Amino acid sequence: MRLSNVEFKAMNNAARRLLQRTVEYPLFRRIGLTEQNCDILEIGCGSGYGAVLLSELRPRSYVGIDLMPEQIALAHQRRLPNAEFMVHDAAYLPFADESKDVVVIFGVLHHIPMWRKVVSEVYRVLRPSGRFFVEEPDGAAVARFEQVFAWGHAPDALFLLSDFERFLRETGFTVLGQRHMMSFGWYHARK
Numbered sequence: 001m002r003l004s005n006v007e008f009k010a011m012n013n014a015a016r017r018l019l020q021r022t023v024e025y026p027l028f029r030r031i032g033l034t035e036q037n038c039d040i041l042e043i044g045c046g047s048g049y050g051a052v053l054l055s056e057l058r059p060r061s062y063v064g065i066d067l068m069p070e071q072i073a074l075a076h077q078r079r080l081p082n083a084e085f086m087v088h089d090a091a092y093l094p095f096a097d098e099s100k101d102v103v104v105i106f107g108v109l110h111h112i113p114m115w116r117k118v119v120s121e122v123y124r125v126l127r128p129s130g131r132f133f134v135e136e137p138d139g140a141a142v143a144r145f146e147q148v149f150a151w152g153h154a155p156d157a158l159f160l161l162s163d164f165e166r167f168l169r170e171t172g173f174t175v176l177g178q179r180h181m182m183s184f185g186w187y188h189a190r191k
């Protein structure tokens with residue numbers, strides 16, 4: 001789903017980038033995001049700041065997709081070498097089976113009512129033993145947040161992290177690592 005105007009602004013400012021750089025990305029690194037020289041897909045890449053952080057891994061290729069053309073326009077403005085950005089719906093990934101080594105998500109699935117379909121698509125495009133690094137908030141916490149701040153999260157996209165973790169395993173993933181902090185979960189799963 002597209003972001004509301006208020007959430008779009010909240011996602012595209014210096015404070016958000018600071019949080020992503022100093023907390024969210026380091027947590028992924030700590031639970032095992034170390035792969036160098038690999039093919040990375042980032043889902044819901046937003047303004048492309050995740051691509052800046054992930055460039056530290058010197059990927060062989062990086063593709064970021066996002067539903068919102070406004071986000072992809074911002075990502076293109078970064079003019080990152082070796083990074084490709086495209087407008088696309090994560091529920092229908094335009095990539096061949098077993099064509100990616102690593103898929104990364106910084107807080108996106110809780111905007112997608114078809115989040116289970118996205119997880120299945122991630123499984124499809126990962127190579128055998130490929131890695132899925134995903135950060136999401138717990139749906140119950142987002143629902144409480146909505147009652148106060150009304151950012152426009154769709155109720156039918158919200159899920160509990162316990163259900164999310166169960167679905168990862170049902171899809172075929174093995175969860176190798178996870179961290180939880182302030183109603184958010186970070187997962188490292190292997191295909």
Ligand SMILES: C[S@@+](CC[C@H](N)C(=O)[O-])C[C@H]1O[C@@H](n2cnc3c(N)ncnc32)[C@H](O)[C@@H]1O
Pocket residue numbers: 001002003011016020043044045046047050065066067068071088089090091105106107108111112
């Ligand atoms: C909360 S923002 C996070 C953006 C970025 N990952 C970050 O951490 O700053 C969620 C992003 O997911 C994108 N998004 C929502 N639904 C999507 C879908 N079905 N397919 C691809 N991207 C989607 C939104 O446009 C938005 O940029």
